[in-house]
Amino acid sequence: MLEDLTLKFEKALKKITGQGRLTENNIADTLREIRRVLLDADVNYKVAKQFIDDVKQKALGREVLASVTPGQLVTKIIYDELTKLMGGSSKGLTLNPTGVTVILIVGLQGSGKTTFSAKLSRHLTELKRKVLLTAADVYRPAAVEQLKQLGAQINAPVYSVEGSQDAVKIARDSIVYAKKNGLNTVIIDTAGRLHVDEEMMREIVAIKKAVNPTEVLFVVDSMTGQDAVNSAKAFHESVEFDGIVLTKLDGDSRGGCALSIRAVVNKPVKFISAGEKLDTIEIFHPDRLASRILGKGDIVSLVEKAQKQVDEKEAEELQKKLLSNKFDFDDFLKQIRMIKKMGSLKSLLAMVPGLNKALRNADIDDKQLVVVESIIQSMTKEERRNPRILNGSRRRRIARGSGNSIQDVNRLIKQYKEMQKMMKRFKNNKGMINLSNFGLN
Amino acid sequence: MSSFSDKLKKLKEGLNRTKDKIVTQISESISGKAIIDEDVLEEIEEILISSDVNYEIVEKIIEKARVKLRETKERSKVNLIEIIKKEFEEILQNYKVESEIIKFNDFKPYVILVVGVNGAGKTTTIAKLANIYKNKGFKVLIGSGDTFRAAANEQLEIWGGRVGVQIVNKKQGSDPSAVAFETLSIAKKENVDVVIIDTAGRLHTKHNLMEELGKIKRVLGKVLQHAPNDVFLVVDGNTGQNALVQAREFSKFTQLTGLIITKLDGTAKGGMVFSVCSELNIPIKYVGVGEGIDDLLEFNPNEFVQALFG
Ligand SMILES: Nc1nc2c(ncn2[C@@H]2O[C@H](COP(=O)(O)OP(=O)(O)OP(=O)(O)O)[C@@H](O)[C@H]2O)c(=O)[nH]1
Ligand SMILES: [Mg+2]
Numbered sequence: 095m096l097e098d099l100t101l102k103f104e105k106a107l108k109k110i111t112g113q114g115r116l117t118e119n120n121i122a123d124t125l126r127e128i129r130r131v132l133l134d135a136d137v138n139y140k141v142a143k144q145f146i147d148d149v150k151q152k153a154l155g156r157e158v159l160a161s162v163t164p165g166q167l168v169t170k171i172i173y174d175e176l177t178k179l180m181g182g183s184s185k186g187l188t189l190n191p192t193g194v195t196v197i198l199i200v201g202l203q204g205s206g207k208t209t210f211s212a213k214l215s216r217h218l219t220e221l222k223r224k225v226l227l228t229a230a231d232v233y234r235p236a237a238v239e240q241l242k243q244l245g246a247q248i249n250a251p252v253y254s255v256e257g258s259q260d261a262v263k264i265a266r267d268s269i270v271y272a273k274k275n276g277l278n279t280v281i282i283d284t285a286g287r288l289h290v291d292e293e294m295m296r297e298i299v300a301i302k303k304a305v306n307p308t309e310v311l312f313v314v315d316s317m318t319g320q321d322a323v324n325s326a327k328a329f330h331e332s333v334e335f336d337g338i339v340l341t342k343l344d345g346d347s348r349g350g351c352a353l354s355i356r357a358v359v360n361k362p363v364k365f366i367s368a369g370e371k372l373d374t375i376e377i378f379h380p381d382r383l384a385s386r387i388l389g390k391g392d393i394v395s396l397v398e399k400a401q402k403q404v405d406e407k408e409a410e411e412l413q414k415k416l417l418s419n420k421f422d423f424d425d426f427l428k429q430i431r432m433i434k435k436m437g438s439l440k441s442l443l444a445m446v447p448g449l450n451k452a453l454r455n456a457d458i459d460d461k462q463l464v465v466v467e468s469i470i471q472s473m474t475k476e477e478r479r480n481p482r483i484l485n486g487s488r489r490r491r492i493a494r495g496s497g498n499s500i501q502d503v504n505r506l507i508k509q510y511k512e513m514q515k516m517m518k519r520f521k522n523n524k525g526m527i528n529l530s531n532f533g534l535n
Numbered sequence: 536m537s538s539f540s541d542k543l544k545k546l547k548e549g550l551n552r553t554k555d556k557i558v559t560q561i562s563e564s565i566s567g568k569a570i571i572d573e574d575v576l577e578e579i580e581e582i583l584i585s586s587d588v589n590y591e592i593v594e595k596i597i598e599k600a601r602v603k604l605r606e607t608k609e610r611s612k613v614n615l616i617e618i619i620k621k622e623f624e625e626i627l628q629n630y631k632v633e634s635e636i637i638k639f640n641d642f643k644p645y646v647i648l649v650v651g652v653n654g655a656g657k658t659t660t661i662a663k664l665a666n667i668y669k670n671k672g673f674k675v676l677i678g679s680g681d682t683f684r685a686a687a688n689e690q691l692e693i694w695g696g697r698v699g700v701q702i703v704n705k706k707q708g709s710d711p712s713a714v715a716f717e718t719l720s721i722a723k724k725e726n727v728d729v730v731i732i733d734t735a736g737r738l739h740t741k742h743n744l745m746e747e748l749g750k751i752k753r754v755l756g757k758v759l760q761h762a763p764n765d766v767f768l769v770v771d772g773n774t775g776q777n778a779l780v781q782a783r784e785f786s787k788f789t790q791l792t793g794l795i796i797t798k799l800d801g802t803a804k805g806g807m808v809f810s811v812c813s814e815l816n817i818p819i820k821y822v823g824v825g826e827g828i829d830d831l832l833e834f835n836p837n838e839f840v841q842a843l844f845g
Contacts, residue, residue, distance in 0.1 A: 130590055133584055133590050134589075134590060134776055135776070136587075136775030136776055136777070138585070139580075139581050139584045139585045140581070140585075202773065202798075202801070203654070203656070203798060203826070204653070204654025204655060204656060204771060204798075205654065206653065206654060233826070234690070234826075235689070235690045235693035235694055236686040236687075236689035236690035236692075236693055237686075237690075239685075239686035239689045239690075240684070240685045240686035240689075240690070241685075242686075243685035243686055244685050247685075288798070288800060288801040289801070289802070290800070290801055290802060315654065315771070315773070315774075317652070317771070317774050317775060317777040317778075317781075318773050318774065318775060319587040319773060319774055319775025319776065319803065319807060320584065320585045320586065320587050320775060320803075321587070321773055321801065321802050321803035321804070322773075324802045325773075325801070325802070342652070342653060342738060344738060344740065344741075345652070345738040345739070345740050345777065346739075346740050346777070346780060347775070347777040348776075348777075350775070351775065370653070370683075370684075
């Protein structure tokens with residue numbers, strides 16, 4: 095079991111030793127590949143170029159951990175930057191504690207505004223807001239009727255004016271109506287419009303002016319391609335929106351348009367709409383979108399997981415101990431716990447690049463980690479620090495105490511010794527051991 | 536009618552902006568040197584990718600153009616852009632088929648099923664199609680197969696009133712296959728020439744909803760052996776690379792016979808159709824250029840490519 099594993103780790107680690115620092119040369123291929131990935135995910139041509147250039151500048155010269163290749167490291171940096179960019183100034187919806195909060199919903203035709211308006215209404219009602227839906231799409235046939243029916247489904251009042259063609263007046267009047275009726279939140283659903291339609295853009299500007307919204311949300315179909323930059327920019331220039339809503343994410347689009355929009359209009363994604371049912375509204379997770387755009391790279395999630403979970407200080411300490419060869423059972427236990435924190439061992443291993451197939455398929459049982467943990471926990475402080483004192487009777491006591499067999503205990507101690515030997519070898523080979531290797535593996 | 540030519544003008548204007556940029560770029564560098572400048576190639580790449588043409592296709596076509604350019608003696612005089620345009624036109628030309636309208640007299644009623652993701656423009660396009668067919672003297676009947684979305688019936692009903700065609704519908708929540716069945720039955724009785732069946736928008740990733748489409752199609756075939764004669768996929772012109780996946784999936788369940796690209800009155804160029812056409816062997820039938828009843832143009836490969844580049 096574990097014994098086997100350590101041997102295999104050792105081999106694998108040798109295979110995937112680090113390559114010093116990131117250079118133009120050792121990341122060129124990966125960057126080219128990532129550019130392509132971004133373009134395939136509908137990230138705008140210019141945005142992708144700029145983004146990759148920026149990341150490259152930041153990445154050059156960075157030290158490469160022993161456990162990853164330059165390509166993997168730069169991928170991770172890209173992922174981090176992407177997450178940062180998408181998350182940025184991310185904050186929720188602004189809701190006024192007093193008075194009426196007005197939320198104006200804008201976007202292109204067919205982007206999902208009406209459905210989202212109803213979802214948001216339901217969501218805010220759950221947050222104890224008193225919501226009014228305003229039907230200000232006076233153009234699309236039966237748009238008003240659609241909102242009315244959705245409102246009825248979620249028990250939200252809908253403000254509409256039969257036969258009116260004056261969206262500005264409807265919007266303005268709905269706020270008066272809300273105040274009169276003790277409603278503190280108004281969501282205004284507007285007609286879809288193209289950013290090049292001057293007349294319609296004038297209308298949305300007039301609506302905004304008339305209602306002075308607390309929030310303007312730009313609703314965009316996640317399947318949108320390269321042109322997202324143009325429509326978002328134009329909408330932003332006209333109505334200056336506060337946030338983005340990404341819809342139809344229950345499909346399989348990669349959602350690169352969100353990055354494009356983010357790049358040209360520095361506004362956060364505030365909601366995700368992922369389904370036709372009215373409870374499918376979600377808060378936005380930048381990291382999830384980042385991996386979606388990158389195609390859910392396994393490497394990225396591995397590096398990410400490891401990075402997140404390994405407490406750097408603890409790692410440093412362990413490293414020092416390894417170097418001075420004072421690696422005891424307490425350290426062993428810490429390491430086991432780190433591995434456990436990182437999730438299933440097997441799924442982690444499957445993601446480690448360079449590990450050969452045999453190892454990836456090796457039957458590694460997370461339960462074994464539990465056994466190891468329980469054995470170490472049954473040791474006294476003294477025993478953990480000084481494993482040499484573990485004689486026969488102590489071993490028997492530990493076995494009984496931890497509910498394992500004496501063989502299990504013996505095996506563990508043998509493995510510990512192997513491990514110590516291995517550490518020594520590492521130390522002699524390289525002089526420097528980066529503990530993230532062990533955290534990872 | 537004025538709105539129609541307005542829209543066309545708008546479409547062309549938008550596209551001309553692109554043209555000016557690229558054509559000056561190319562003629563400058565080509566007349567100067569015999570070799571294509573890397574900058575020019577990059578510029579072309581940018582224009583194509585910014586139009587949502589798939590990366591792989593861009594690479595392939597640029598490579599082909601390079602080779603062709605190399606084979607020509609008078610390289611400096613060759614207009615690289617013409618070569619590239621021809622390549623793109625060829626992709627579309629390969630899949631050009633005759634208009635469905637000339638077949639209307641051979642099948643009675645001629646049946647068209649319209650499918651697509653949510654908000655693509657199916658219902659509006661159906662109204663526009665019905666209008667075209669009606670104006671050519673055919674009796675049209677529309678089946679309101681979107682029994683799911685709120686007010687879908689009402690929306691189609693309003694369009695029916697505007698165009699002057701009858702709509703068959705059932706109440707929300709009914710089985711769309713039943714609507715399809717009933718529409719065909721009525722069409723047979725009432726001597727209808729063309730039947731168009733609307734369907735609820737659905738994401739191609741939802742297996743059960745895609746199966747539902749398959750079922751609608753089978754039911755149509757049971758009532759009338761030749762039905763549906765056509766299955767049109769409506770794709771939002773703003774869509775990026777996902778269009779190919781959409782087309783692939785819809786084709787699996789309904790064997791598409793044509794594409795309709797909507798919302799080309801904006802600034803999106805619809806370049807993703809090249810991968811759809813070439814992978815799935817289906818022609819583009821129409822393009823939507825507005826929300827008005829006349830804003831549907833018959834697809835013209837030459838113009839479309841011209842529009843990409845000017
Ligand atoms: N500018 C423009 N808008 C269009 C075009 N075609 C459709 N639309 C608009 O796009 C929106 C959605 O159109 P629908 O016809 O309702 O789309 P659908 O595919 O039937 O939508 P669902 O049935 O809800 O899935 C409407 O606001 C239409 O007016 C077009 O060619 N240009
Ligand atoms: Mg519809």
